[in-house]
Amino acid sequence: MRNQKILLTGATGYIASHTWLALLESGFDVVGVDNFANSSPEVLNRLQRLSGQAPVFEKADVGDAAALDAVFAAHKPAAVVHFAAFKAVGESTTMPLAYYRNNIGGLINTCETMRRHGCSRMVFSSSATVYGAPAPTDLPLREDAALSAVNPYGATKLMGETILRDLGAAEPDWQTACLRYFNPVGAHESGLIGEDPRGIPNNLMPYVAQVAVGRRAELQVFGDDYDTPDGTGVRDYIHVMDLAEGHVAALRFLLNGRESITANLGTGRGYSVLDLVRAYSAASGRPIPYRIAPRRTGDAAACWADASLANEKLGWSARHDLVRMCEDSWRWQSMNPQGFEKS
Numbered sequence: 465m466r467n468q469k470i471l472l473t474g475a476t477g478y479i480a481s482h483t484w485l486a487l488l489e490s491g492f493d494v495v496g497v498d499n500f501a502n503s504s505p506e507v508l509n510r511l512q513r514l515s516g517q518a519p520v521f522e523k524a525d526v527g528d529a530a531a532l533d534a535v536f537a538a539h540k541p542a543a544v545v546h547f548a549a550f551k552a553v554g555e556s557t558t559m560p561l562a563y564y565r566n567n568i569g570g571l572i573n574t575c576e577t578m579r580r581h582g583c584s585r586m587v588f589s590s591s592a593t594v595y596g597a598p599a600p601t602d603l604p605l606r607e608d609a610a611l612s613a614v615n616p617y618g619a620t621k622l623m624g625e626t627i628l629r630d631l632g633a634a635e636p637d638w639q640t641a642c643l644r645y646f647n648p649v650g651a652h653e654s655g656l657i658g659e660d661p662r663g664i665p666n667n668l669m670p671y672v673a674q675v676a677v678g679r680r681a682e683l684q685v686f687g688d689d690y691d692t693p694d695g696t697g698v699r700d701y702i703h704v705m706d707l708a709e710g711h712v713a714a715l716r717f718l719l720n721g722r723e724s725i726t727a728n729l730g731t732g733r734g735y736s737v738l739d740l741v742r743a744y745s746a747a748s749g750r751p752i753p754y755r756i757a758p759r760r761t762g763d764a765a766a767c768w769a770d771a772s773l774a775n776e777k778l779g780w781s782a783r784h785d786l787v788r789m790c791e792d793s794w795r796w797q798s799m800n801p802q803g804f805e806k807s
């Protein structure tokens with residue numbers, strides 16, 4: 465694998481920036497592209513500090529065929545990890561066209577550019593959202609569970625998987641890995657990179673982190689009357705560095721073999737909202753005031769992965785527990801209370 469070059473789209477985003485480091489540590493070369501729609505150029509400075517080398521980066525929109533052509537001509541990547549997408553579920557319901565254009569248009573444009581340059585291996589950022597609102601009897605979720613889209617964002621992930629499956633069926637030289645992430649949280653252990661949402665965080669841990677650091681007064685817990693051990697929603701939280709290692713494993717699988725794969729990346733274990741609040745409070749030494757609010761429509765009571773396929777096929781499994789997820793998130797949040805731009 466040494467010196468094979470991997471193109472990361474959405475490279476300065478939360479998950480991609482951590483994957484970038486994991487790839488460098490595994491001996492890959494990396495070229496990143498991003499249009500900074502939801503990330504900061506400061507990420508590149510942090511990556512330089514962490515890796516001791518200047519990141520190879522091109523500012524480009526994955527919807528811009530000419531810009532991507534230039535990146536492929538200059539860098540000749542052996543494979544692509546396609547992270548670039550919009551990801552806010554609520555926003556996708558109010559701006560569906562923007563989501564379809566960016567997530568589906570961007571994926572098609574990236575695949576067409578790859579094809580023009582003889583590159584046919586892609587890891588695609590899918591999501592547990594493709595399981596819709598799973599019933600308790602579906603848990604733990606296996607890859608062959610029923611799929612459905614419950615919002616436009618979810619529809620773009622389901623359609624993305626379909627596009628890659630159809631492409632592989634039509635053109636057998638394509639090998640793709642659709643990785644269904646569960647709930648990525650935490651940060652690199654250095655505290656130099658982490659999740660830096662713009663505006664009000666959509667996900668639980670960054671919200672809790674901002675309460676702990678004093679940026680927000682209290683957390684709203686949506687529903688405490690679910691059929692779960694403490695009544696609050698249960699999710700499969702996965703440390704972002706474990707997720708990053710999952711991408712390294714998937715790239716090795718694609719580059720060494722002739723098979724495509726669709727696999728869950730989760731820990732196989734669920735924690736409730738209140739488990740997470742308690743663990744974060746312990747890690748940060750700060751109180752996390754919270755208030756119970758009504759359930760949100762569309763939220764499942766519980767969702768966690770059967771992660772055995774990734775273990776069998778990719779030789780990967782998650783290593784970090786909830787305590788470590790909270791400790792690393794808190795290090796990032798307390799070292800960068802206002803995120804990348806203002807720290």
Ligand SMILES: NC(=O)c1ccc[n+]([C@@H]2O[C@H](COP(=O)([O-])OP(=O)(O)OC[C@H]3O[C@@H](n4cnc5c(N)ncnc54)[C@H](O)[C@@H]3O)[C@@H](O)[C@H]2O)c1
Pocket residue numbers: 473474475476477478479480497498499500501502503524525526527546547548549550551566570589590591592645646647648667
């Ligand atoms: N974070 C999660 O909870 C989660 C869960 C499941 C799946 N995913 C998927 O993983 C991927 C990465 O998510 P993330 O949490 O790191 O999000 P993120 O917003 O931090 O990263 C996405 C990056 O893509 C960039 N981008 C968006 N549109 C672009 C375009 N047209 N051209 C170039 N760059 C563009 C953004 O600027 C951003 O840096 C996304 O595809 C997301 O849907 C995320």
